[in-house]
Amino acid sequence: MNSYFFTQPFFKKNGRAIAIYFLVAIIFWFVFLVIIPQLYMLDLSFRTNVPPLERGGPKDFYTFEHYQHFVFGSKTAQDAFNFVDLGVFGRTILVSIFVTLANLAFCYPIAFYIAKIANPSTARLLIVSLIIPFWINELLRSFALRILFANEGVINNVLTGIGIIDQGILFITYDIGLYTGLIYAYILLMMFPLYNAIESLDVNQIEAAKDLGSSTFRTHWRVVIPHAKPGIVSGCTMVFMLTVGALATPVVLSSPNTLWFPQLIYQWFNMNDNWSRGSAYSIILLIISVIFVLTMMRIFKVRIGEIIR
Amino acid sequence: MTSSHVMKFMMGLYLFIFFTYLFGPLIIMSFTAFNSAEFPAITPWECFTFRWFNEGKIAYDGQHLAGLFTDWRLHDGLISSLIIGGGVVLLAVPIGMAAAIVLTQVKSQLRDIYYSISIMPVLFPGVIIGISTVVLWDRLAGLGGEGFISEIGRNGIFLTILAQTCFISTYCFLIFVARLQRFDQTQEEAALDLGASQTQVFFKILIPYLAPAIASAAVIAFLASFENYNTTVFSILSDQTLTTVIASKVRLGISPALSALALSIIALTIIAAVTYEILRRREEKKYALSQEKYVTEKAAISRIDKDYKVGFKIPKGIVAIILLVILCSYGGTQILKNDLYGQSCIDAADKEKKSKFLDQLQVLEQNELSDEELGGGNLGGNLDYGDIFGDPNLFQDFAF
C-alpha cells in the first residue's frame, strides 16, 4: 500500500507511533465522521418511517415514498404536485442565488478599495473592523436585525415617529428582514476570498491598463475581474452553500408563513418525528449543493483547491 | 471638482453605508440593552437601566424576563457549550494536523482526491452533518442494547462533539496546510541525519514549527464550535447549548437580556481584537529589532511608517473619541434631566403599562379574526415570535 498512496514508505517515514496516530485520526475522521453517517442517512432516506422497535421488522422496507412525497405530495392531497415543498425549495435556491449576487456586488468595491487603494494602516483597520461583527453569534446578529425590522421595531418606530408613514411596514412578513439578514450573515465569506484575490494582483497591471487608455470600468472588467476569478468563484460558492443551508438566520428572521428549506427539514425531523423523510430532504439539499459546486467548477474552470483554501 | 474627487467621495460614501450596515444593527442592539422596556427598543425610551445584565424583571403581564446573570438556562447552555468546545478542540486539532501532514506525503496523483475528501465536510450544509450523526448513532444505540454504546449514542453533548468535529477538522486542516506549505522539509531530513528518530523529528521539529498553527486552529475550532447552531440544533438532542438557548429565547419571546448578552460578546470581541492587534505589532517590532542585519534599512522604513501613522491616525481617533464623548454626555444629561434613571422612573413606567395592559387585552380579543388573516403579522410583540413555523395547521395534512 505504501507505494500506491505515499511518496515515501509511510511507517518508515513517520515512525511507528506517529504513523499509527496519523492513520487512526484520518480513518476516524473520514470513515466514522464523514462517510458512514452520510451513507447511513442515505440508506435511511429510502426506508419507511418506523418506530425504533420495529426496525428490521416487516414494516421496515426500502421505498421511494419520501422522494415521491417531495415531488407529488401526500397520497391524499388534491394537487398534482407538492407545491408547498417544491415552492419552499425553489424559493430557497432563487433567494440564495440572489443573496450571493448581492453579496458579490456589495463586496467587490470594498475588497478592491482595501486591497489596492487604501494605505496599509487604513486597510488593516478596515479588515479588523470587518472581522469584529463576525465574531458575534449568527443568531445574535440576526436578532439585532430583528430589533430593527420588527413591526414595532426601531425602523418602524422612527419612521412613524417622523411621520413618513402612518402604519408600520411589515418587514418580517414580507421577508425583507430575512433577505437583509441572509446577506448580512455570510458577507465576510465573500469579502475575504475577493480581497485575497485582488490583493495578489500587481498594481502595475492596473496602471498599465489605465496608461493604455482603458476606462475605469474597462480596467475592472478586463484586468481585475479576470485576475480575481478564483476569489469570486470561491466567495460565491461559500456564500451560496451557507445560505442555502442556513438555519439560524431564517429561524430568527423568516416570516411565520414562509419557510426556508432547512427549516422544512428541521420540521420533519424534530416536530413530525419523521427521520426518514428528514433524511430524504437532507439528501435533496446535499445533491443541490454538490451540483452547485460542480457547476461552478465547470463553468469557471477552477479546481476545488482554489475554491476552499 | 474633478472626476477623481467625485470617485473618492462616492467611495467614501459607500464605505460609510457599508459599515453602517455592518455595525448599525449591533450598535442599536447594544443601546436597547439599557432600556428598561420589556421589548428591546430605542423608541419609546423608558428608563436607563442595568437590570437586563442583572436580575431581569417580572413583566406587567406576569411573564418573568430573566436578566443575563440570573438566567440559569443561559448558564447551563454556556457550560455545555464550553464542554463541547473543549471536546471539539481536543479532537479536531489533532485530526486536522494529521490530515494536513499526510497530505504532504501522498502521491501527487492522489493528492487532489485526498484534498477533496478533506474539504468535503465544509461543503456539506451544517444541518446535514447534524442529522446524519444523529440518525447513525441512534441506530447504533438501538443495536447496542442497554450498554455503554446506547448511553453515549443518546448523549447530546457527545453527539454534538462528533458532529462538529466532522467539519471543524476541515477548518483546522486548512490552517495546518497553509502553515505546512511554508515548511522547509530539509529540516526534517537534517534532524534525521543528526540521529533523531522519526518520533523525535515529529516532536522536536514539526510540532514546534506548527505551534502557531496549533494555537490558531484551537482558537478557530473553539469559536466555530461555540458559534455553531445549524449542526448543534439536531445533534444536541434534549440538552441545550448557548446557541440553542438563544434560539429558543428568540423564538419564545424576545428580551433585552439577549441584547445584554450580545453587548457582552461584542465587548469581549473588541477587547480580544485590540489585544491581538497590540500583540501583533509588538511582535513585529521585536522581530524587526532582532534582525541586526537589516537594522539600518528597517529603521528607515519604520520611521517613515511611524510618521505616516502619526500624521494620519491620531486626528481620526481624536475625532471619533470627541464625538463619542459629546454623544455620551448629551445622552447622559438628557437621561438625568428627564429623570429617566433609577427605580422611581421604572416604577412609574410599570404602573402606566399595567393600566394599559387591561385595555390591550380587550383590544386583542376583538381583533382575533383579523390576526389570523395576517398570520400574526401585524401584532408586534410576543405573538410575532410565538412560533417560527407559523400556523402549525398549515402542514397538518401531510404530516404522516
Added chain:
Amino acid sequence: MSADVELSNVSVTFGSFFAAKNVSVKIEGGEFFSFLGPSGCGKTTLLRAISGFQDPSEGNVLIDNKDMSGIGPNKRPTALIFQNLALFPLMTVSENIAFSLEVRGVSKTDRQKRADELLELIALEGQGEKKVHQLSGGQKQRVAIARALAVEPKVLLLDEPLSALDLKLRQRMRTELREIQKRVNITFIYITHDQGEALTMSDRIAVMNEGELEQVGPCDEVYNNPRTPFVATFVGENNPIYGRIKSIDGKTVEIDTPDGIFRSTINDNTNLNINDDAIAFVRPESLFLPRSDDNFDNSLPVIIDSFEFEGNIKNFYAHLKSGTKIKFSVPNAIDTSHIKNGSSINLGFDSQKSIILPKAPLAID
C-alpha cells in the same frame, strides 16, 4: 575517526529515469573527495544514497566495509550539510549545535559543554544564545558544520553548501573547510558544480555527467589528462579543434584539421586509430604568443575578435580560418599593445600541452 565509503554498482531510478547509473567508486578514509558535475547530473542523488535518504535501486553503499542497506539516515555514521543548511530557525545556535546530542539523551550540562567547544572551533565563542536568523551567511555556514560535527561522524557529506555565499566569502570558506577537515581528520564528501571549488579543496574528484561517472582521480590528473571531451571542457576551460587522426607514433599523434595539421598527445588508455574522428584540446593558458627564440611544435594562425582584462591575466577571443573559436590568456606582465582587434597573429603550443580524445559531446556551458 574516519571511514571508507564504497559505492558498488549503485543505480538510482525514478520511473524510467536513471538519476545514477552503475556508479562504482571507493573513497578512502580521511580523504577530501568531491563529486563534480552540472546540475541534474545525479550527484545529489548519490549523496542522498550515501546518507540514507535514498535507497539505491541497485547496488550497495558500504561504509567501513559494512553494507548500509536498510539502515536509516539516523543510524548511519554520516552527517550531511544541506545546500540550504537547514538550520533549525526556532532554536538558538547552541541548541542547533547540540541537537544530535539532545536526541541521544545527553545531559544538558554535557550538551552545553560540547556546544561551547564546537563554537570555539568555528570561532563563534559566546554567540550560542543567538537565534539563527541573527547570524551572517558565513556564520550560518560554520554553525551548520559544527552541528554536523557534534557527534563526531565518520563521514561528512556536503551538498553545495557554499553556493549561497558571495564570491569573497566563498573563497575564504574554501580554505576554512579544508582546514577543518585536516583538524577533525574525517572523510569529507563534497558535491559541487563549481570546478574551482572542487579543484582547490579536494584530494580527488569524480566528474559526473547524466548519472554516470566520467572520470575519477586526483585534481591535477583530471585537469591535465581528461579522459573524455566532457571532462576536458567541464573541468577548466579548453579549446576544442575537430579533425581526423593522421598518424600515431607512440604518444604523439598528428591530427588533420581544416586549419592544418597539429601534433598532440594521446593518453595511455585512449583507443584511437588512423582516420578516426577526434578532438584536440588546448587550454587557453597553454597557447603562447611566440617570441623569436621560442620553438613550438605547433603554430596556430588566428584572427583576434575581442579582448578582456581580468587583472592578473588578459583574455583574448579569436577565431581560426575555419571559424573555430579560440580563447587564449596571457599574463598581465606581457606586453600585448601590438595586438588589436582584427589583427592576425600566430600562436604556438607544445604537443605535450595538448590532448587528443575521440569525438564525443562536450559539456555545454
